[in-house]
Amino acid sequence: MKYTVFGKVSRLMIIVLFAGAITSCVSTKKYNALTDRCNEESATLNAKVDELSTQVNELSSDNQRYKKDVTQLKADTSRLGSMLRVLTADYNELDRSHELLKVQFAANFEDAAKGLMALKSLQDSLLVREDRVKAMQSELDIKGKNLAEVQAALRRNDSITNALRKAVSDALMGFEGKGLTVHMKNGKVYVSLDEKLLFASGKWNVSKDGTTALKDLAIVLEKNPDINVLIEGHTDNVPLNSQNQVEDNWDLSVMRATSIVKILLANGKISPTRLVASGRGEFLPVEPNTSAANKAKNRRTEIILSPKLDELMQIIGSK
Secondary structure (H helix, E strand, O other): OOOOHHHHHHHHHHHHHHHHHHHOOOOHHHHHHHHHHHHHHHHHHHHHHHHHHHHHHHHHHHHHHHHHHHHHHHHHHHHHHHHHHHHHHHHHHHHHHHHHHHHHHHHHHHHHHHHHHHHHHHHHHHHHHHHHHHHHHHHHHHHHHHHHHHHHHHHHHHHHHHHHHHHHHHHOHHHEOOOEEEEEEOOEEEEEEEHHHHOOOOOOOOOHHHHHHHHHHHHHHHHOOOEEEEEEEEOOOOOOOOEOOEOOHHHHHHHHHHHHHHHHHHOOOOOHHHEEEEEEEOOOOOOOOOOHHHHHHHOEEEEEEEEOOHHHHHHHHOO
């Protein structure tokens, strides 16, 4: 029903007026029937009016509530709009930050990639160096072992040399202080004999005392077959008057060394391969040839005894 409450009331009034107008024209029975009908209609309409009034009140209450809701919704909408603007601004800021982070991440990733490549290169280099260090360590271990073997051989040679020096000193003890000295130098035994013990001036024939000393030395050399013997003749710088086989100090120093070799071979079972005769002439003095005393020191014969280094050479040559 689309007519309002007020429309229904107006219609009722028209009916009442119409009823009053027709009372003068109708009978009492009809009037009463019409009145009853009007009363029923009126009661029905009043009930309708009450119902509609109730609905109007409810609608009015709903309308007030809806207005409040609308007001609240407007306020909420305004607040949400503000929040949306803030969130939009925050989102835009986050978006800018995100872009910056992407750029920074890309840069950092590139730096990290370069760093990883550099690290890989460094690791490869370290592995190569580690291999080199291991190879060097292995080589050092081998050399250390070789060195230990060489040192042991040198100690054995030193022991032999010391024993030889003692044997020679003991054998030639009677000649020490008479132009003969025995000493060690550079792992060798040096038997130094002055000219006065062995030779006359400008001569190469060995004297009696010199021959005795050389015979005693030959016995020691025979008992030590692992000893090599170098005989060096030395002179001063005084020019030699030419005499038969010798022309100068070179010749004289060689002849004297050869004479000593012959005496050693004649008085001991010594292999000639162990002996070397050498003439140094005036060119390896022990003192400057500036005085008679110094010149006397330079006129000498040195018998240099050195242990054979076969064992040492074998150790070195096998590495």
